[in-house]
Ligand SMILES: Nc1ncnc2c1ncn2[C@@H]1O[C@H](COP(=O)(O)OP(=O)(O)OP(=O)(O)O)[C@@H](O)[C@H]1O
């Protein structure tokens with residue numbers, strides 16, 4: 239039955255379609271912003287983790303003062319010193335940078351040894367992978383191949399040098415599928431990074447010793463930090479910036495959203511003074527009135543929240559795709575829960591004062607002849 | 609005495625709205641309150657119904673003082689039903705949902721529904737369960753309000769100008785409905801009204817003036833009222849003047865060839881006696 243599914247709360251909310259609608263819209267926009275930013279920050283973080291965590295390795299060594307992975311420099315003497323250290327099984331260097339390829343700038347460019355373990359998860363769909371001793375060879379991601387029409391056998395101009403496409407790979411992550419992989423030594427020449435890499439991945443012989451060895455590395459090489467792969471993302475300044483901006487916007491959304499909800503609910507209870515008086519006159523308790531108003535503000539904010547989440551989920555990826563950005567911004571359960579919790583918080587914050595006011599209204603109002 | 613007030617007084621700043629009223633009402637009695645605007649009628653109802661607290665004095669219901677009741681909300685929802693003049697109902701809810709409101713938190717959803725449907729049938733709105741107030745006539749809305757007032761089986765119903773917005777025919781329907789329910793259930797009714805015709809349907813009329821009871825009047829039985837109404841009708845006048853012209857009355861045997869029959873004479877004498885009853 240209709241009356242049972244939509245209780246008094248929703249009927250009351252839907253009665254003032256225009257005002258409730260505008261309030262819901264306001265909340266939806268706020269939650270959409272929050273969700274979109276959460277998607278960007280968690281999505282980017284997930285991509286960092288992916289590149290660094292996969293392919294083994296217990297920790298990562300990178301430059302302490304580098305604001306960004308791409309600006310970190312670790313020299314080969316450090317790599318050799320690490321390789322000599324007691325308890326370390328292997329050390330592997332990688333370069334992360336961006337390059338202009340053809341007409342497009344800022345294409346993600348990975349420098350890796352052909353022996354790099356990480357390379358094994360790049361699934362070759364056409365041609366072959368990089369082999370040891372390859373020179374002037376490149377393998378490219380599926381996305382860039384599709385977007386730019388590059389095929390196996392084509393020649394690419396990277397920083398003015400010509401490279402032959404020998405293979406096309408796919409990992410499923412846009413970050414990687416939108417980039418290219420060049421042998422490490424060639425990236426070092428091309429980008430003026432002789433004997434330097436962006437980071438070192440380190441594998442420890444006994445996994446119980448990871449923390450001890452990490453401490454040892456940090457004290458021995460004071461210019462570098464040794465991070466667990468899960469910590470790397472949090473040390474990226476640009477990610478940190480996005481994270482703090484999204485925290486700030488969430489806060490603003492909560493404050494503005496609460497004010498919108500509060501305003502709407504205060505207007506609503508003022509108009510319904512008589513209705514509340516009648517409810518009190520027929521015996522409804524103060525706390526029942528309180529919960530009635532709170533339920534309404536929650537209903538508004540939850541509906542707004544859901545709409546905001548749905549719009550953000552659709553819009554963000556559509557925009558990223560339209561702009562051909564090589565990023566995956568998945569809508570994770572965690573993210574939905576966070577956005578939902580924010581919507582609930584602003585519903586409660588915005589609803590509480592009006593609810594309290596309503597609960598204090600007198601049953602005598604039922605008799606007033608307005 | 610079911611309901612008693614003892615020196616009941618309510619002061620609003622300078623204004624003494626109710627001045628030391630002592631009043632007794634029997635269980636099941638149907639009382640109306642009349643009086644000029646500002647005479648304290650509404651204030652008296654709010655004190656009796658525990659919507660407001662007196663400045664001094666006390667209300668006793670079944671011998672229990674209201675001031676001793678801890679949970680007045682529960683008292684109101686279980687013992688008292690209210691019918692107001694305007695906007696009695698919540699506009700976005702159906703008749704059925706409006707009637708269910710006082711039962712929220714007291715009875716289960718299914719029983720709430722069943723009781724509300726029963727009562728709406730009692731007030732003749734079994735076909736209007738899912739109408740919202742705007743889809744109901746004024747009289748129907750007040751009947752929904754009556755159903756709502758009765759839904760928790762109160763011992764007392766307080767109505768503040770329940771027919772104030774209705775035309776005279778509809779007013780009579782609503783007041784008769786209340787009387788019928790009062791008789792059937794033994795519920796005590798106190799009805800504030802400006803309409804003498806409505807007031808006369810009560811067993812007793814209490815007149816208020818400047819916050820005190822100026823006069824009380826017992827109302828004669830309803831059948832005497834009806835006979836008086838007949839006497840005051842056009843037909844009654846014809847009968848008293850012995851000039852009955854309606855051919856239907858000839859068919860009924862009230863008169864024959866211009867003069868009253870024996871039955872006609874008997875009818876006339878009853879009407880005249882009723883007049884003398886009115887004079888005492
Ligand atoms: N809440 C209040 N604050 C101040 N004065 C009040 C209040 N309620 C009632 N009064 C005053 O008390 C007096 C009695 O008011 P009350 O409403 O009881 O009259 P009433 O007989 O119901 O009048 P009406 O027929 O117009 O409804 C009036 O003078 C009114 O102005």
Ligand SMILES: [Mg+2]
Nearest residue numbers: 649650651768
């Ligand atoms: Mg009044």
